[in-house]
Amino acid sequence: MKRLWVRHIREALHTGFADHIDMSDYTQASDSVREKSFLSRSLAALAVQRFTELSAAEAAATVVDGTGDNGIDAIAIDALQRRVILVQSKWDGSGDGSLGLGDSRNFTAGFKDLLDTKFDRFNARLRAQEAKITEALDDVNVTFILVVATTGRTELAAPSSAVFSDLLDEMNESQQVVSMETLGLSDFHSFISEGLGGSRIDFNVQLENWGTVSEPYEAYYGVVTAASVANWYEHFGDRLFSQNIRKALGNTSVNEAVTHTILKDPQHFWYFNNGVTALCESVKKTARGAASRTFGDFSLTGVSIVNGAQTVASIHQAAHKGEAGLNEAMVWVRFISLEGCPDGFATAVTRATNTQNTVETRDFVSLDPEQGRLCTELVLSLKKTYSIKRGEPVPSPEHGCTVVDATVALACANREPSFTVMAKSRMGSLWESAEKPYRTLFNPTVGPYRVWRCVEVMREVDATLTRLKGQLDGRPRSICLQGNRLVLHLVFRELDLQRIEDPEYDWPSELKRVPMLTEKSLTALTNSIDEAYPNNYLTSLFKNITKCRDLVQKVRSGTEGIDQGTDGK
Template sequence: MPTRPEMLVQLEAGLRSRFFASVPKITKANRQGWTEDQHDLDRLSRALAAYTIVGCCRVDDAVAVGAITDGSDDHGLDALFFDRARSRLVCVQSKFKRTGAAPSQEEVQKTINGLRALRARRFNEFNEAVRNRLDEIEEALETPGIRIELHMSFLGDAMGPHAADDLNGYAAELNLLSLLFEWHTSGLGVVYNWLALEQAPASVDDQVVLENWAGVNAPRKAVYGQIRAAALAGLVENHGQALFERNIRLYLGTVGVNAAITRTVREAPNDFFYLNNGITIVAESIAQAQGDQRQCTFALTNCSIVNGAQTAGAIATATLGGHLSQEAKLMVTIIEIGGVAGDLGQRITKARNHQNVVRGVDFAALDPNQERLRQELAAAGAIYFYRPSAEAFARRDGAFSLEDAAVALACLRFKARSAAELLAAEVARRPRPSNAIDFVTTAKKEIGRLWDQGGALYGQLFSADLSGVRMYRLVKIYRFIDQILAGSEGAESSYQRRMFFRHGRYFIMAFVAHRSLDVIEKPQLELSVEEQALLSQRTNQLSELIYSTSEPLQGYKGYLGIFRNLTDAQPLADTVLQRLAAEDVQPVARPALPPV
């Protein structure tokens, strides 16, 4: 679970990306003289009001923006929406205050008085934005059984006691005979959960027709038979990536064998069944329609293709060239895993995919922690690819892969520790503390071990307490420092110094992180100009310190050997740590006092 500052970062990023294009700065007379920061907070408050309508009423962003009534003479009502399906008039008062301060008692009283005016039909007291919604407001007020539902939306968790008493008093006043009014606190935790739920994968429920099929009932239900390639392409077209939610990889595009699959299904449809391995689907439940062994329809609940993403994607690609022959068929196995399946789905995915050429990073995609991180980042407008796909191959700003994250975490997440510190923990029989030097030497020597889910390093890198915001920031810092060090390598004329910057890059980063907790630990997505300048200065300074410390080692081993072996890198790290400690205790030079 992300920290409160990290939740706030994700929410703010989401509000800006989704609503700022349609929630402009207000330039009316009552806003004149405002600073840009005040206008920015005002836009965030109105965006929060709109998103509260989205979260409460499950409408799209454009509809919610149309419900904004914030402005002069809004009487404390920042958004209004008639939810006909649930017989309620939803009203919002929103406050975007990063301190988390809730609406004050005075602000709550203003809203209560606004609701009184609304119920009394004193519409002339309201601004134009409210009056523009009079048709739906009057319809709502005249609907029997309607209730007014007020949401106090802000960045804290609870209303103040006096403000809450006033709201409860107003509820008691109205609800003598029927439920006419209720109020809710939509604090940061509630709003963040709306964001997270939006990013959850959609459940795929659909039907498939199997030909020449058979099945088993024990120890669990499964059916297997032929499916037409055109029908499979239709599933992919209808559901997209959601159909591969439990797979270790998404479709990788028309590369290698995928191009051959596309060609075969079009040019040799009668042979396709014999040349293709088929696909495997898991489903929460399988329901059989009336049919015979020759052909039958099966309804699948919460289903996913766990093996055969490349086959399914290639067949869908083949349909771009025209309709597929009805003779093109392939084998499909469908296994019912139930609603509470434990690790059965993962075991099926692993077993079925071990028959193909896969990498350790592919199976890391089965870690539910990776999906949590993807959802957190998606809520903030960032794209995280933890499963290989065609999209993941294209490196661009605002998007990164599991491999990118693993290297950034290895270089920047952990403290550099001395051999003496590690030995002390061993003597005291304490768990060995995480040591940045372990990670950077592994990254240099055998980078695949970083994302091997069964290895000792993966769990430390992608631990349950790692948030999406922190991971994104570390990737940003990694990319920034990497550019600096790549530039330093390219600018050097000395072969020895070029090799230092090429092979020592991860090691240098570990020490930049060691000395930059003030930058690393901030819960922001982006780096400020000041932070970039600070990191650039420290990178250059530490590079020179590490280079001068490593020069004596050049007599017997090159930089590639030094930075990929712990037996060489750890003593070097010890010396660097000693030099940094000595710098820290040196007295600061002070200017001489003028003579008395």
Template sequence: MSEGEDAEATRAQAVGIIRDALRREYDGLIDLGDVEGRSVSETELVFTTRALAAMSLQLLTGFPSAEAAASVTDGRDDQGIDAIGCSPSAPELWLVQAKWSEQGKARFGVEGALKLLHGLRQLDNRDFDRFNRRVRQHADRVRDILESPECRVHLVVAVMGEQASKDQARQVIEQAAADFGAAVECHVLALPDFYAAAHRGGLPQNVELVATLPGSWYTQDIPHRTFSGLVGADEVALWYQEHGARLFDRNLRSHLGVTALNLGLVETLRTTPETFSYLHNGITVLCDSVETEFFSRPVVGAPVRLRLKGAAVVNGAQTVASVYYAYEKHPEKVSLAAVPVRFISVANAPEGFARSVVAATHTQHPMGSRDFVALDEVQNLIREDFRATLDKEYVFRRGELVPTPTAGCSLEEAAVALACGHPDASLSALANASTEHLWEATPEGTYTLLFGRRPSALQIWRSVLLLRAVREALHELKPGLTGRAAAIAERGGLLVAHLIFRLDGAAGIDDPDAEWEPVLGDVPGRVRQVLAVLIPLVDDLFGSNSFVATIFREAERCRLLAETAVRTLTDAERTPQLVVASPPQQPRRPSSARLLVEHRRIPDGTQVLYQPGRVEERAIGRWLDEDPRRYLATWSNDARHPLRWAADGRLYSVNGLIRHIWQSAEWREAWSAVQGPRYWIIPGEGSLADLAEALWDAKALRDTGE
């Protein structure tokens, strides 16, 4: 057999092993309903392509097989996206395009790259109506992720071939990633990657880490083997580069995702990396086993290399993500930093020990810039001013109960409103990117610009009222805007508020005798005027293919938009009119509870179970476990209050009971937004959201005749 024939035989054998692994892992899990009636060969091709997309997602995220299979979106109107993966606890999104080849010779070229990027742009523009049903079912979560300041997008190319990506195709993706922002990463998986996964016979693989302790470390063996010391930050960054989100796959073997980047960590690494180990908490790594390789003498404290099998970061995911982010930008700086790390081997540990470590390490609440700002005496003076002059409450300490909208406001709301009212539009961009930007208290920092010359309670309160009025006006316009226009209106809300401040909102804002109600009354009309200018201006300045998700977080782009918009808006003859479409003809989807009640989908008295997400489980799991009734409720077909909580016997709305549970557990960091139907499940049938979605999809199919 010639060398070429031998290579062909080896490739064919690898393809066969991969095909068998896909069948073994995903048989019965991949949706093939749209290819019923086709030939066996066609159906097999569709299955293997979709299973390849699922395997890619599972390799990169650690999703269980069923969840990875359910994430497949391949089919008509997929817009180049064969699978969508959404982190359940972090603003992280994976978009997969898969290409199968029975010969193992698939290629990924410019055409495929452009299709994948086209799909990302369609998502960014909120053009969900152009996608198929499989994509649309992820619409809410995708929208939430793309709107998050800490959003990270992973473009995944999966090809059944040895050469995964041509240089030209890779350049297309990298350029688009640069346009979208720094939070886009490209991953290429090829035949060797899938062969290695299939050959292991299990997904995902156990994470194996190598950690170098140069010296001054210590250890203990009783009762559990532990090593503590400093690891080079660049080595920590390489952990994530190699293993991705699987690095955090420990809590009951379920995916955690990368938590939000900590801007303070990144800034320390960029400016004073040598101080990093003194200023920031370390990370904790659990592992199934650890082996030591000494460079010289085998004594405690001497340079050693640790090889850890079955490793997972159980505390410090934020640190790892921030180190990796900084390493991408400033590798030479990060190489000068060290990270305190504790390695714990759970070999021979009693059942529940690993969970105890995870729970204990997540009860720490380190001080951040936001907490130090609360120590500023200026904040106390502002609160006194609120009470004395306005008879309202101003809350500035973390954990304090935020007043109702009519009773006052919080420091966060005040800071965002003042940022919008500042003459420099870049401050609205900073607030849009992350409120963490607002707490920099250096002489030129944002906090100093906003609060350095202590604003009066009247100025703050009127700024807050104006921002609220802008947001309410945008909310009212939302049903009449679609696609890219809707995305610009939604993500550019803070810049819209800035422009209204610039035009006529700042005059008299600190004058007790100035009438403020007329200003607020003009806001809806002003919002329409501003949007009429802003929506086409985004495309004129940055192109119709620009990514909306990042435009309003970038200081220079917001400055340019603001200056250009102000010139147009001050010229009445040049100001266009906003075209708002009539409400969509399709009926608006009722709430999940109302839909279920209208169809009597769930019999009265059915028991439903609260299934907390991974973040909530860490935060309130112990509290829930103290009384098992806290997990339980019974269903009654009342659209307003369908749940009777077993813990107190009272009736609640679906969302209201979730909020009540979080408040009762004193979870201070709980989210303000609640998607209650996804938390309540009927064992063996699915969540309330799943049941309601199935009813709505069935109605849509009847209406469209699909």
């Protein structure tokens, strides 16, 4: 069976990618060598398609395999989901192989070089994407998926597995940044089968407290146990989301919250979660329970979940961490029958259920009277506009700021570095609670001058770092970009903030010091990182509260006169 599946995949790769994979560097190679390279590159492109909506030609363009690839065979930037997919692929004709220890080390080393923007260590194919990759790396919320793609075994040998485990432990020590997927023979065979009409999903479901909508199109709704939902994903995986605009996104903060609720607070899950919407070729009510709406059995054919993919995947993840809450947690579900629906209706439902505006933590902040007070005082005291709600016009820099600007600036001005880390990596956490940290930043003692002057410092630091960025490359440049908020915090610690609320204070003179202090802080921070954390991944370093607090202490202990006349609260 393995060799048969390998042959199926080989034929599918030739059919899908023969006209798209660049093989210009193998013109002098033997047919067997060229064929193996083509299959490995095509497999990398197919793996990219597994995580994106790219066409065959677009996926083939992500392949960077070749001399000097530094362990990375394909790299795709998913700007919409703010993630980077990196692939290492190995074609195995036996169906039994796996990724070796050397290849595992090369892959992780290449990933580290990429994070440090050491593009000189990569070939021309990857460097051609340098601008897009750099832009993605500059995004503090970007996540990474490392994909091992092979036509062999899914399970890695213990030494290779340990290489990736060590990487994930370091990168994800403070929050989820990197995830790993291993795609083997069975995964790829299932994937190509989906394109041959073999992906229809049929199953039966029991709905509790069910109801129905008959006009204009038939649909049924009710609740099911989380255990049932986990079972769907266990059997069908991401095939459940064949018509969705996105597949499961891995370990995002939202998904982690879903999993936490299932495990720790299952009785409230229905209240906290929006549930699942699925399109079906048909929905049939069976005879069982026909006289009652308490329970009803339904036969579903051609099921595709178009909204709630993250809920389903998170429930499945919770199932692997413990089954205690799965039977207690209830999930709201809708099954829409496409029988009798007009052409295009399925697409319209998919688009509509995935593009409705979501409520963000910022929206709740707008209800706080303190924000209204600051808005009024900024206008009356400084003639500055303060934009609080999403959708409001954003004032030009000289005429005002937003609540986002104010939150980041005030957080970095606080003496506690943990606020700076949150401003960099988990912005929403600064708004989530009515107590700490939100009340530390926004309370009756915080006036308009403090808000506006802190924002001015932030903008001056950002402008200086933008200028310095053009003079740097490699790891120092990455520190300049990813450590920008910690630099801002260090600058605030050197400024005299005791009189920041005083309208008569000679603030312009203090502000003039900021560019010099920014350069000084960046240099000191870079030196401290090189000394204390030379091998740390910068992406995760600046999200680690303990290490950032340590860096601040090291920088300040090595700088004379920092504490003279500072308050920084």
